[in-house]
Amino acid sequence: MIGFLFSAVAVLILCGIAVAGVWALDLKVLFGVIIPYAAIITFFAGLVYRVLDWARSPVPFAIPTTCGQEKSLSWIKPNKVDNPTTSGWVILRMAFEVLTFRSLFRNMKLDYREGPKIRYSSEKFLWLFAIMFHYAFLVVLIRHARFFLEPIPGALVVLEHLDGFMEVNLPFLGLGLPAMQLSGLLLLGGVSLLLLRRIVIPQVRYITLASDWFPLFLIIGIALTGALTRYVVRVDVVSIKEMAMGLATFHPVVPDGISVWFYVHLFLVCVLFAYFPFSKLMHLGGVFLSPTRNLPNNTRERRHINPWNYPVKTHDYHEYEDDFREKMIEAGLPVEKEMSEPEPEAPVAEGAEEEDK
């Protein structure tokens, strides 16, 4: 629980820093230009560094986790997705994993009762929340491209239309709000449910570290300040676009009249980007590199090479025979070398051995 408080407070402090910096100290260039650039550079450099760093360690053994029938006899149907033997099928397996969270979809819950009577029921909530959150995040991210592109590409406009499904309903309420975004709603919903799950399920709460709470609070902070700027404070979109275009074209400008709430939003986003490469959020890159998923299960068909395979001390047959020669001969087991002493040896065994040869 200390981690929980620590993270929540940390995010509040971050908001405070932005408010103080922009509002009280008027450090708009710092918060509007320098920090965003620094964050983006950290993000990309860090991402590349981390992935390369992982990739630097070799994969000495092919250890896919097989989740279906192997390819063996021609008349037994293999499960090509969950037990792939070719790169093509591996790519499909990975695609399912990355795009549909297939492994999470398998999830089932333990139901342990007196007896003991143990059952497992399907449990799709984690999968659902995760899918909700990740796809919503993706859409929100793409939608933000409207600030950096001029003219706004048609595809983006279409996406915005699809996303803004609640547009029609709201005027009834007479609030005159801009179109509600489905993606934003799902993002906030997804991340809140993921947080709730961590609080409510005792085992999950028990394993949660500060570094798990923190990104959740951070993203909630981002979503809330984002919603605030869009629906409540009604920031000046034109100025923001001017600023964004400036950043994108490397001619940064800091227009006046942008709400401090926007700076808070921006600052939290910057923190997220800068924090990303050093955190568990790197699962984004890691999922592609996981040797239990991204290798074909064809190790008896094709030799996998271990780049650092070194010679080891073994106990070879000759050492073994030296240890046991006499007993082996007595037992009628064939040997490579006869006993050194010119002793008459078990004649029956010898005969049997000759026959074998």
Add this chain to the structure above:
Amino acid sequence: MAAKTPSPEVVGQVDHHPPRKGWMDTKPEFKPGNYLYAAQPQNLEGVGLANPRTWNPLDDDWQLPADWKGTVREGIAERLQRYRSFKLFMDICVRCGACADKCHFFIGSGDPKNMPVLRAELLRSVYRGELKTAGKILGKMAGGRKLTEDVIKEWFYYFFQCTECRRCSVFCPYGIDTAEITIMARELLNLLGCNIDWIAGPVNNCFHNGNHLGLQPHTFKENVEYLLDDIEEYVGVKIEPTFNRKGAEILFITPSGDVFAEPGIFTFMGYLMLFEHIGLDYTWSTYASEGGNFGFFTSHEMMKRLNAKMYHEAKRLGVKWILGGECGHMWRVVHQYMDTMNGPADFLEMPINPVTGTVFNNASATKMVHITEFTADLIKNDKLNLDPSQNDHLTVTFHDSCNTSRGMGLLEEPRYVMNKVCNNFVDMAPQVTRENTFCCGSGSGLNAGEYLEMRMRGGLPRANGVKRVHEDKGANMLACVCAIDRAVLTPLMEYWVPDVDCCGVSELVGNALVMEGQGEREYNLRGEENPSYVPPPEPEEPEGEGEAEAGEEGAE
């Protein structure tokens, strides 16, 4: 020996709620029945492992080597550089908890550190606290902690409370395989001389004598001969296999446990009968008389050292290819490691079934075929004379071994064979079979007598699956394709589901085989009267007598 194991009623009461205290502040309690005996010094010395000494996990002072912290730190760093799996798995876990209730040891013990994610965190926290800047500075807030002797004790306790079954890996969205982390942790513990004797002993035996049991060549042969006598008595067929024979077409290797103890020996008899039935040109080796590999439970290096025997012997004997018996972790090693470590097997030939002509393309590099693949091929091509009604008193269900399921994918072959050699086969629920299968609870070298309580706990989910199919569908025989399973599922069933017995698939094959020149099959391979045996029709004066005599002759 260990303390008495509490009754199933007591053991079955498991509370899965974590305690109030955070996991970094709790320590394991070493109690009889829940920890394993320390490795004897001579077993470490025999294979040159570090820090041989006499010690006991209950001791306060574990006599760790000087600068053990440096050893562990360097050990971690070295493994991070060598294994992408390890490095990645240290970094990308999001602690979503999907794996938490998938581990049989968590289900059976309720101990939160048996949740795969926390098991991994035991090592991950040290990785952060000792090797990562953020963890070094922020400590607990960054999930880091320092190396202490208590951490080593905790590692010993929990990394020898993981059977490397990979069930957690199936459910993890990034495929994080806690077995892989356990493998690394055990390597680190071995650098300090903290192995368990049930692993170190077999390793030392296997290295010097060729098999885990330490059977010397003549004893191995004698043991097989006992089984041949039994076959002669119960089946009425005399079989004379060869040992260490050069020029045989095939080398057969299987775990040594099956030549020694019930019910594995009945599976062994099944092999002997099958090969006789089809007239296979094969040989046994007393040097490579172990299919299993407890080196795998020690370190990658030790796995390679022990596994080297297989190719070494195949080459010396000049066989064309290798056939492997029923075993779980042996097949993980053969399938995923052997060729990489000790190959290429270019001195062997493409495995072809000499009876059916089937080319085993799936083993074209390793040149080693699984007995169940082999048997399934024989049956499919109608090469076996089978009488499945010999198994009619059995309703057979199947335990998928972790390693062959999640590290290979051998799922349908055994089912096909069982359906052909028995008339009553029923599967357990899909949540507990195939890739979802539950471990026997004693794998990866944990099948020691002193560990019985923990094994019964770890085996509970498996037993529960059997119990259900026993109650709902009348299953009374649990078949498997693993030697450790055969040895441990028997006591597990006695404990949780006493009406169900355990056997190997090849035992069922052996009982169903109609051997040329066989006698009356009144007895099964266990020497028990076979309830499914149907005596031949009442003798009609002259012919009847003749038949009976013929039967008796055959039995001689």
